[in-house]
């Protein structure tokens with residue numbers, strides 16, 4: 001089983017840190033996901049932050 005690294009997801013538009021997730025350490029580049037941001041009140045791109 002692969003080790004998963006815990007990360008936080010930050011809205012790229014307002015900077016709100018709204019989600020916690022995890023990623024596989026071998027994944028290339030920063031993780032980016034479309035998530036619902038409560039501050040923006042819509043779906044925005046969220047990026048991992050450590």
Ligand SMILES: [Zn+2]
Pocket residue numbers: 011012013014015016037038039040041044
């Ligand atoms: Zn936002």
